[in-house]
Amino acid sequence: MxxxxxxxxxxxxxxxxxxxxxxxxxxxxxxxxxxxxxxxxxxxxxxxxxxxxxxxxxxxxxxxxxxxxxxxxxxxxxxxxxxxxxxxxxxxKDVIICGGENLSSVEVEAVLYAHPAINEAAVVARPDAFWGETPCAFVSFKEGAAEKPTEKEIREFCKARLPLYMVPRTVVFQPELPKTSTGKVQKFQLRNMAKDLGKVYV
The missing domain is CATH 2.30.38.10 (Luciferase; Domain 3)
Known part of the structure; x- marks a missing residue:
């Protein structure tokens, strides 16, 4: 196997x-x-x-x-x-409902972690004018990464490995994701940040 x-x-x-x-x-x-x-x-x-x-x-x-x-x-x-x-x-509470489809943020994160340049990844819902919610990915790069991919390149990487509705519509680059003292990513902060970006209209 x-x-x-x-x-x-x-x-x-x-x-x-x-x-x-x-x-x-x-x-x-x-x-x-x-x-x-x-x-x-x-x-x-x-x-x-x-x-x-x-x-x-x-x-x-x-x-x-x-x-x-x-x-x-x-x-x-x-x-x-x-x-x-x-x-x-x-x-x-982390399930994203995109056009009536329930998608797992964990599955999208697993694909993002497979990218050789990505150090941390977390996916939350961002409000969308048409779909209701779409995946919004927050990522940080590995220290000393030879090449830092663009948002488009990360989306293309995901498109090759996920159904289209699960591909992050937005990718936000961060030096480091917000975490608790025990190292757990604070998704509630990321959800607030995604809401502050406003609705997707395209």
Whole structure:
């Protein structure tokens, strides 16, 4: 098996452990399981003895996340594969809805990270006058990169590897992406920056 295919398989989740109960991917509104086709996205839910009882002193938050006979709605978006393995795609708040299509920011970021000059990449939604939202990529370059690609070159790189609706409509270059003290990219800041760019009208 090729290294790329092996990496894709290892990126999945779903091996049961002693302390773990059940998991599923469901339609958020109905609680119905999604198709096991590796494509249909839904919300990841968990149930079992090791899952929390609720949020401390937050009954409203607990009510929203713990429902349907003890299922914990994680807020993560994923797919179920025919072999029973789950694959996490994104956080539900990070999913970009472009012309009615749900696209995973994580999948676009994975392609951007494959570019030899890119050091950091994060993709968020930018308001669009026609499509509702389009992907907006924030990237930083590797130190000492021989060639720094233009926005057009990065878009062409993505076009060769992604469906057209997933290709970032906007690419913003940053010296460094905003991060927490533990190194996690602060996407809420990037979302605000994307909104400040205004709607895309072309």
């Amino acid at each position: 090729a290294g790329t295919e092996r990496a894709k398989l290892k990126a999945r989740q779903g091996v049961r452990t002693v302390a773990f109960g059940e998991m599923d991917v469901v339609e958020a509104d109905t609680g119905k399981s999604v198709a096991r086709d590796g494509v249909t996205m839904g919300e990841i839910v968990l149930r079992g003895g090791s899952v929390m009882l609720g949020y401390l002193k937050d009954q409203e938050g607990t009510k929203k996340s713990m429902r349907d006979n003890g299922w914990f709605y994680t807020g993560d978006v994923g797919v179920m594969h025919p072999d029973g393995y789950l694959e996490v795609k994104d956080r539900s």
